[in-house]
Amino acid sequence: MSKAPIEFYFDFSSPYGFLAARVIDEKAAEWGREVVWKPYLMGVVMKETNVQPLLTIPVKGKYAYHDVMRHCRYYGIEGKLPEQFPFISVAAARAFYALTDAEPETAKRLARALFERAFIAGQSIAKPEEVLSVAESIGLDRDALAESNSLEIKERLRQEVEASLEKGVFGSPFFIVDGEPFWGHDRLRDVGEWLQRGGW
Amino acid sequence: MSKAPIEFYFDFSSPYGFLAARVIDEKAAEWGREVVWKPYLMGVVMKETNVQPLLTIPVKGKYAYHDVMRHCRYYGIEGKLPEQFPFISVAAARAFYALTDAEPETAKRLARALFERAFIAGQSIAKPEEVLSVAESIGLDRDALAESNSLEIKERLRQEVEASLEKGVFGSPFFIVDGEPFWGHDRLRDVGEWLQRGGW
Numbered sequence: 001m002s003k004a005p006i007e008f009y010f011d012f013s014s015p016y017g018f019l020a021a022r023v024i025d026e027k028a029a030e031w032g033r034e035v036v037w038k039p040y041l042m043g044v045v046m047k048e049t050n051v052q053p054l055l056t057i058p059v060k061g062k063y064a065y066h067d068v069m070r071h072c073r074y075y076g077i078e079g080k081l082p083e084q085f086p087f088i089s090v091a092a093a094r095a096f097y098a099l100t101d102a103e104p105e106t107a108k109r110l111a112r113a114l115f116e117r118a119f120i121a122g123q124s125i126a127k128p129e130e131v132l133s134v135a136e137s138i139g140l141d142r143d144a145l146a147e148s149n150s151l152e153i154k155e156r157l158r159q160e161v162e163a164s165l166e167k168g169v170f171g172s173p174f175f176i177v178d179g180e181p182f183w184g185h186d187r188l189r190d191v192g193e194w195l196q197r198g199g200w
Numbered sequence: 201m202s203k204a205p206i207e208f209y210f211d212f213s214s215p216y217g218f219l220a221a222r223v224i225d226e227k228a229a230e231w232g233r234e235v236v237w238k239p240y241l242m243g244v245v246m247k248e249t250n251v252q253p254l255l256t257i258p259v260k261g262k263y264a265y266h267d268v269m270r271h272c273r274y275y276g277i278e279g280k281l282p283e284q285f286p287f288i289s290v291a292a293a294r295a296f297y298a299l300t301d302a303e304p305e306t307a308k309r310l311a312r313a314l315f316e317r318a319f320i321a322g323q324s325i326a327k328p329e330e331v332l333s334v335a336e337s338i339g340l341d342r343d344a345l346a347e348s349n350s351l352e353i354k355e356r357l358r359q360e361v362e363a364s365l366e367k368g369v370f371g372s373p374f375f376i377v378d379g380e381p382f383w384g385h386d387r388l389r390d391v392g393e394w395l396q397r398g399g400w
């Protein structure tokens with residue numbers, strides 16, 4: 001696989017990000033690509049675009065909840081939202097970046113476990129302690145995430161968020177494929193067709 | 201075809217509505233369904249949901265424009281936006297309702313021609329005169345649309361908008377299939393799968 005990996009941007013508090021995370025690596029493998037996961041914080045761009053969290057918008061939010069649950073059923077899972085929703089996903093994102101350079105697959109495993117804790121168990125992953133507990137549940141020890149609170153990792157996440165904004169990323173999930181942007185879990189089929197046809 | 205038709209809600213000023221209008225009847229025929237077209241006015245629900253017109257939103261708007269043009273290319277057409285955009289679609293919607301009860305297929309033909317004038321020719325369809333000119337270009341005479349300005353048709357459109365809000369419609373395109381709501385041109389494939397599998 002010498003071709004550029006798919007960039008997969010998401011916020012840990014995004015149910016559609018959760019859905020995409022379940023399938024993106026498997027699909028990308030079919031398309032002959034690897035995937036770089038890039039958790040970021042949507043709050044920053046939502047201020048800029050003056051967009052409210054999806055599920056809190058009148059009318060639209062009710063539909064979005066219905067749509068998320070319908071997608072969960074489609075994938076054979078029973079979706080659930082944490083009581084506190086939307087939630088702050090800084091701790092989860094930092095934990096990811098504390099791991100990913102040395103062990104990208106472990107970081108993805110942690111990300112999937114965090115998403116499942118949030119959107120299948122319906123439990124909070126907002127606090128650093130809660131993120132650590134998820135990490136332990138998949139066999140990581142606390143030392144592995146010791147860096148999560150370092151200045152270096154805080155700065156790393158800040159830079160990742162800034163870089164995502166510079167690339168025009170504004171939603172979750174958001175994919176960039178050979179420079180081409182695709183927003184939304186429902187665009188995954190387009191990503192596949194784009195790769196297979198080499199664009200259009 | 202004894203099953204309930206697909207309800208297809210759209211605003212004439214919506215490029216994604218235009219894209220859906222090009223394919224919905226053909227796809228529905230494959231799925232063994234008919235389609236009832238229901239133009240409405242998104243402005244009303246956008247006030248309620250405090251949502252801005254998509255293409256005017258910072259960052260997101262730029263992507264949406266790119267995405268619309270990409271979809272146009274996918275369908276083999278060159279998309280173009282009218283200079284004045286978004287625009288008021290009241291005249292177009294009224295013309296549609298002036299025709300649809302007596303001649304639903306003619307009303308659809310007019311709707312497609314209006315969409316093409318707006319999003320392929322990139323010309324205005326905001327004014328009643330402009331709507332009439334499109335009608336003439338497909339062989340309708342002005343008398344056919346004489347009702348467009350009647351109190352009856354104004355009231356009809358008002359009722360259609362209200363009924364759409366009551367059903368939770370908030371975007372364009374928006375489909376309702378056996379009571380199940382689907383928002384977005386990119387959900388058409390889901391509509392098809394929903395019908396073929398009988399839901400999930």
